[in-house]
Amino acid sequence: MGQxxxxxxxxxxxxxxxxxxxILVDTTGTVIFYNEPAEQILGVRFEETGRxxxxxxxxxxxxxxxxxxxxxxTRRPLVTALQQRRPTHARRWLLRRGDxxxxxxxxxxxxxxxxxxxxxxxxxxxxxR
Amino acid sequence: xxxxxxxxxxxxxxxxxxxxxxxxxxxxxxxxxxxxxVLALDAGTGIRLLGLDLPPGLRRVDVLLTHLHMDHIIxxxxxxxxxxxxxxxxxxxxxxxxxxxxARLRRYLAPPLFPVRLRDVPxxxxxxxxxxxxxxxxxxxxxxxxxxxxxPTVGYRIETKQASLAYLPDHEPALGARRFPLDAEWxxxxxxxxxxxxxxxxxxxxxxxxxxxxxWGHSTIHDALAFAGLAGVKHLxxxxxxxxxxxxxxxxxxxxxxxDMSPKFTVTPAAEGHTFELG
Numbered sequence: 585m586g587q588x589x590x591x592x593x594x595x596x597x598x599x600x601x602x603x604x605x606x607i608l609v610d611t612t613g614t615v616i617f618y619n620e621p622a623e624q625i626l627g628v629r630f631e632e633t634g635r636x637x638x639x640x641x642x643x644x645x646x647x648x649x650x651x652x653x654x655x656x657x658t659r660r661p662l663v664t665a666l667q668q669r670r671p672t673h674a675r676r677w678l679l680r681r682g683d684x685x686x687x688x689x690x691x692x693x694x695x696x697x698x699x700x701x702x703x704x705x706x707x708x709x710x711x712x713r
Numbered sequence: 714x715x716x717x718x719x720x721x722x723x724x725x726x727x728x729x730x731x732x733x734x735x736x737x738x739x740x741x742x743x744x745x746x747x748x749x750x751v752l753a754l755d756a757g758t759g760i761r762l763l764g765l766d767l768p769p770g771l772r773r774v775d776v777l778l779t780h781l782h783m784d785h786i787i788x789x790x791x792x793x794x795x796x797x798x799x800x801x802x803x804x805x806x807x808x809x810x811x812x813x814x815x816a817r818l819r820r821y822l823a824p825p826l827f828p829v830r831l832r833d834v835p836x837x838x839x840x841x842x843x844x845x846x847x848x849x850x851x852x853x854x855x856x857x858x859x860x861x862x863x864x865p866t867v868g869y870r871i872e873t874k875q876a877s878l879a880y881l882p883d884h885e886p887a888l889g890a891r892r893f894p895l896d897a898e899w900x901x902x903x904x905x906x907x908x909x910x911x912x913x914x915x916x917x918x919x920x921x922x923x924x925x926x927x928x929w930g931h932s933t934i935h936d937a938l939a940f941a942g943l944a945g946v947k948h949l950x951x952x953x954x955x956x957x958x959x960x961x962x963x964x965x966x967x968x969x970x971x972x973d974m975s976p977k978f979t980v981t982p983a984a985e986g987h988t989f990e991l992g
Contacts, residue, residue: 587897587898587903588899589858590858590901591859593861593900593901596899597888597889597890598889600889698859699809699844700845
């Protein structure tokens, strides 16, 4: 496994100090890091899982629209961040953890683009409401 | 491959009798390949003497800049080959998100900071952006990667068929890490330094000094030793010595860290004029 870019390394270091759950994915959507608050969402510790492929991540973090809110954003924010290279903020998404607990959250996702305009991955931050 | 530091000091030159043994010039290292090709790694005050020390008949020299902090470029205006019409000078270094390497260098090599404009130097000058690519110069294969230091900064891995060198003079891979080193995947600079014969690495601070300088982009001697151990290097050359540390204090700081860490590889603090023969 190769070394991560310095940009992704620095984001991981920052995430380690934040209160909000942060998930870091590479360009394929593979989860390459999540911080301690995000461990509570996923129900598993990063030290136990290491990287998580997109399908397994979908199983651990099930997002759906809040039925009370019409949303134009039908795609998962991280996919939008990666495929369209733009930030998204999804309001009133519902998040269902692997342990079936339902949480109302807002989710911010944004792409990580280096100084050479190269996409390195994306970051998702969860805001519990 | 021959590797000779011409400047080993960080931040600002520190000449004088108290630093005469290790040297007071800022970062500059000469690398000579088996085919005679010459690289100058960074252009601190040490590059002035390097420019006077080139083999007769050499017609091309490549200057590889890690970044554009002043202690790494201040010697450029005093690099004799730049003013020799018979010389071909290639300067490699990082651009920023908004400015080319040339535009960034012009901020220094132009009035009022310098009397001669970069575009007016008489040598045949070519500038090259470095990012995350691989390129060749003579017998050298050179890889670059962005590393952890404020502003656009790269490190270099320089290989011939016989030997390998990594140059990370300004590098703070422990920034933000709750423990250091993390695993290799999450350590800045790891791939550049992995298994090299010789690593020149930032070792500006002691552990006691570091908390006052977190985020300034430099390593402790302990972290340099830990990084070299993780990367599996054969020989570490601590570099970018603090300008406030005289020869005796540098000896004491290095010996204390080495005693504490007991590295399984050779450690030789960088000193001006001390040549390492590789391969």
